[in-house]
Amino acid sequence: MATFDxxxxxxxxxxxxxxxxxxxxxxxxxxxxRDARASMAxxxxxxxxxxxxxxxGATRRRALRSREVWAEVAAAxxxxxxxxxxxxxxxxxxxxxxxxxxxxxxxxxxxxxxDAGETIARMPQVRQGIAGAxxxxxxxxxxxxxxxxxxxxxxxxxxxxxxxxxxxxLGIEGTSVRHGEGVVEGRAVVIAPGTAVAAFAxxxxxxxxxxxxxxxxxxxxxPGADFRLPSVVMTDLSLLxxxxxxxxxxxxxxxxxxxxxxxxxxxAGVHLIVAAGGDGTLVVGDSHRYGNLADPFSSSExxxxxxxxLQRLMHVPAPxxxxxxxxxxxxxxxxxxxxxxxxxxxxxxxxxxxxGMSTAFxxxxxxxxxxxxxxxxxxx
Ligand SMILES: Cc1cc2nc3c(=O)[nH]c(=O)nc-3n(C[C@H](O)[C@H](O)[C@H](O)COP(=O)(O)OP(=O)(O)OC[C@H]3O[C@@H](n4cnc5c(N)ncnc54)[C@H](O)[C@@H]3O)c2cc1C
Numbered sequence: 303m304a305t306f307d308x309x310x311x312x313x314x315x316x317x318x319x320x321x322x323x324x325x326x327x328x329x330x331x332x333x334x335x336r337d338a339r340a341s342m343a344x345x346x347x348x349x350x351x352x353x354x355x356x357x358x359g360a361t362r363r364r365a366l367r368s369r370e371v372w373a374e375v376a377a378a379x380x381x382x383x384x385x386x387x388x389x390x391x392x393x394x395x396x397x398x399x400x401x402x403x404x405x406x407x408x409x410x411x412x413x414x415x416x417d418a419g420e421t422i423a424r425m426p427q428v429r430q431g432i433a434g435a436x437x438x439x440x441x442x443x444x445x446x447x448x449x450x451x452x453x454x455x456x457x458x459x460x461x462x463x464x465x466x467x468x469x470x471x472l473g474i475e476g477t478s479v480r481h482g483e484g485v486v487e488g489r490a491v492v493i494a495p496g497t498a499v500a501a502f503a504x505x506x507x508x509x510x511x512x513x514x515x516x517x518x519x520x521x522x523x524x525p526g527a528d529f530r531l532p533s534v535v536m537t538d539l540s541l542l543x544x545x546x547x548x549x550x551x552x553x554x555x556x557x558x559x560x561x562x563x564x565x566x567x568x569x570a571g572v573h574l575i576v577a578a579g580g581d582g583t584l585v586v587g588d589s590h591r592y593g594n595l596a597d598p599f600s601s602s603e604x605x606x607x608x609x610x611x612l613q614r615l616m617h618v619p620a621p622x623x624x625x626x627x628x629x630x631x632x633x634x635x636x637x638x639x640x641x642x643x644x645x646x647x648x649x650x651x652x653x654x655x656x657x658g659m660s661t662a663f664x665x666x667x668x669x670x671x672x673x674x675x676x677x678x679x680x681x682x
C-alpha cells in the first residue's frame with residue numbers, strides 16, 4: 303500500500319487548501335472525503351473571497367494571502383472569476399460614517415469612497431436616497447459549486463493528489479487513517495471536517511463549546527439583461543457583522559439605529575450580500591441562527607427579510623427564486639480558527655468564523671509550517 307506524506311480528511315476548501323500547500327512542498331498527498339463530492343459549506347457559500355471588512359490582524363492577513371492564491375489557482379484550474387471587488391452601499395448616514403472611518407484607517411488601503419451621485423451613476427440598480435458607498439478592489443468572487451470540483455480535479459491532475467471519494471474516515475491510528483474499506487498510511491494527518499469536529503475530538507468540541515450556525519441562501523433569476531454587477535454588493539447591516547467595520551467608533555450609532563428599525567433582521571442575523579453569476583442570476587443571502595444541532599428547516603419569513611433588504615437597496619421589483627438552500631458552519635469559543643494538535647503530526651483544523659473561503663489557503667500554508675517543526679521530509 304502507498305504511504306503518503308500527508309493525509310487530509312475532508313475535501314471542503316480547508317482540506318483542499320492543505321492538499322495544495324502540501325503538494326507545493328513536494329509532498330505526496332491523499333484526500334479522503336466521505337461524500338461523492340464536496341457538498342457542505344464550501345459549495346453552499348457566496349464564493350466571496352473577502353478582504354475589506356474582515357477583522358484586523360490574522361483574519362485580514364490570511365484573507366490577503368488567500369486572495370493571491372485564489373487568483374493563481376483560478377487561472378491554473380480554469381475557475382472563472384465572476385466578480386472582482388466589493389461595493390458596500392450605505393443606505394443610512396450612520397452607515398456612511400462607518401465607511402468613512404474605515405476608509406481613513408490603515409485597512410482602507412485599496413478602497414475608495416463614492417458619494418450618493420457617484421454610486422448611482424456607477425450602479426444604476428441602486429435606489430435613490432442612499433448616503434454613499436465604499437468600493438474595495440481586493441475581492442474575488444467564484445461560483446463555489448463550480449470552483450470546488452475544478453480545484454479538486456486540478457490538484458489531482460497537476461499535482462498528483464490522490465482523492466478517495468465516498469471514504470469516511472472512521473479513526474486515526476498514529477498517522478494513518480482508517481476508513482470503511484481500509485487504511486491510508488500517512489506521515490502526517492490534517493483533519494478538516496468542517497462542522498464534524500466532535501466525530502474526531504469530542505472533548506475538544508465540548509471544551510470550545512462548538513455549535514452550528516445555520517444560514518439561509520437563495521438564487522434568484524436574472525432581474526434583466528442590463529442588470530450587471532461587476533462587484534459583490536453589501537449594505538448597512540453587513541457593517542455590524544464584519545469585525546473590521548463593526549470595530550469603527552461610528553458603528554455604535556449605526557447599531558443603535560438598526561436596533562430601532564431592523565429588530566426582526568437583527569434577531570434572525572440577516573444582512574445582505576448580493577453576488578452575481580456569469581448567467582446574470584444572483585446569489586442572495588443570508589441569515590444566521592445558532593444552535594447545538596445544524597438546523598434542517600428554512601423559514602419563509604427569513605427569506606422575506608433577506609428579499610426585503612434587497613428590494614430596499616436595488617430595483618428588483620419581482621425577484622423570482624430559483625433555488626433555496628441552507629448552509630452550516632461551526633462557531634466556538636475559539637475564533638476565528640480552531641487549529642489543534644491532537645497527536646504528534648495530527649492536527650484538526652476548522653474555521654469557526656464563517657470565513658473559510660477567504661482564509662483557507664493561508665491557513666493551509668500555516669499548518670504546513672507547523673509540520674516543518676517535525677523535521678518533515680519533503681521533496682521540493
Ligand atoms: C451559506 C454560507 C455562506 C458563506 N459565505 C462565505 C463567503 O462568502 N466567504 C467566506 O469566506 N466564507 C463563507 N462561508 C464560510 C465558508 O463556506 C466555510 O468557512 C468553509 O467552507 C469551511 O470549509 P471546510 O472545508 O472547513 O468545511 P466543509 O465545506 O464543511 O467541508 C468539510 C468536509 O469534510 C468532510 N468530512 C467530514 N467528516 C468526514 C469524515 N469522517 N471522513 C471524510 N470526510 C469527512 C465533509 O463531508 C465535508 O466535505 C459561508 C458559509 C456558509 C454556510
